[in-house]
Amino acid sequence: MSVVLVTGASRGIGRAIAVRFVREGCSVVACARGEAGLAELKADFPHVDCMPCDMRDGAAVDALARDVQARHGAVDLLVNNAGAYRPGQIASEDDDALLDMLQANLFGAYRLTKRVLPAMVARRSGMVLNVCSTASIAAYPNGGSYSIAKHALHGFSRNLREEMKPHGVRVVALLPGATLTASWEGVPLPPERLMRAEDVAEMAWAAWSMSARTVVEDIVMRPQRGDIGDADFGDVPA
Ligand SMILES: NC(=O)c1ccc[n+]([C@@H]2O[C@H](COP(=O)([O-])OP(=O)(O)OC[C@H]3O[C@@H](n4cnc5c(N)ncnc54)[C@H](OP(=O)(O)O)[C@@H]3O)[C@@H](O)[C@H]2O)c1
Structure with a gap:
């Protein structure tokens, strides 16, 4: 049974990915900071092993990697999903915004990956x-430090893929556009304007389930009508 570790799995895209792999019979380990969200996941899917962890805390990430591998053995698939979005513009955002976004979206993924890679390579x-x-591949008016951090996560993915080619380890970058999750709470948009988290999860499953001879390098997904823009809020003629 494949061991799948999903970070940020208590809601949104991470939860949808965790559920998709549970349905395929995988042994899923889910992490998030909040215990309430993990408890809800556990109530719905009792076989999921839930482990609280703040991915911004290096010692907590080390402990997570240690505990997961002690309980389940080597991780077959690591899904680095935990992240946070803070809209901003480089010229006007706080000076600490970049470090904040790198901590939320990159450093934990980098560290956790380094802790589970040796068993994959072996x-x-x-x-x-x-x-x-x-x-990660486009600039947006309110991208700011979030976009910088997501570009860095993509750069991490591409460099790791090159490193891992001789070692049989596949590295996939999944690049969703606007997806209906808590990140969009309060934004006055019809739900059908955004992608379903389940559709994003479907692509994660597709990338995982094809033969190990193939790596899906980049998966770019957008709402069918394209990126959310001013026209969605009636500021400019559609
Ligand atoms: N939704 C979109 O439109 C969209 C588009 C492109 C990319 N993405 C990316 O997709 C990923 C998931 O986004 P989402 O919209 O599904 O977010 P979400 O609904 O806000 O869920 C985020 C998940 O990550 C967990 N989390 C957040 N910070 C964490 C931390 N420091 N340590 C551990 N867990 C943490 C949250 O639980 P706790 O708060 O309890 O920790 C929650 O389970 C993110 O990396 C995001 O950047 C989202």
Whole structure:
């Protein structure tokens, strides 16, 4: 049974990915900071092993990697999904915004990956799937430090993929556009304007389930009508 570790799995895209792999019979380990969200996941899917962890805390990430591997053995698939969005513009955001966004979206993923890679390399198999964003490959007016951090996560994915080619480990970058999750709470948009988290999860499953001879390098997904823009809020003619 494949061991799948999903960070930020208590809601949104991470939860949808965790559930998708549970339905395929995988042994899923879910982490998030809040115990309430993890308890809800556990209530719905009792076989999921839930472990609280703040991915911004290096010691907590080390402990997570240690505990997961002690309880389940080597991780077959690591999904680095935990992240946070803080809109801003480089010229006007706080000076600490960049460090904040790098901590939330990059440093934990980098550290956790380094802790689970040795077992993947030793077994010559495994996958790291990083949930990046369309903001990893495009600039947006309110991208600011979030977009910088997501570009960095994509850069991490690409460099790791090159490093891992001789070792049989596949590295996938998943780049969703606007997806209906708590991140969009309060934004006055019809739900059908945004992608479903389940659709994003479907692509994670597709990347994982094809033969180990193939790596899906980048998966770019957008709402069918494209990125959310001013026209969605009636500021400019559609
Ligand atoms: N939704 C979108 O439109 C969209 C588009 C492109 C990319 N993404 C990316 O997709 C990922 C998931 O986004 P989402 O919209 O599903 O977010 P979400 O609904 O806010 O869920 C975020 C999940 O991550 C956990 N989390 C947040 N910070 C964490 C931390 N420091 N340590 C551990 N867990 C943490 C949250 O639980 P706790 O708060 O309890 O920790 C929650 O389970 C993010 O990396 C985001 O940047 C989202």
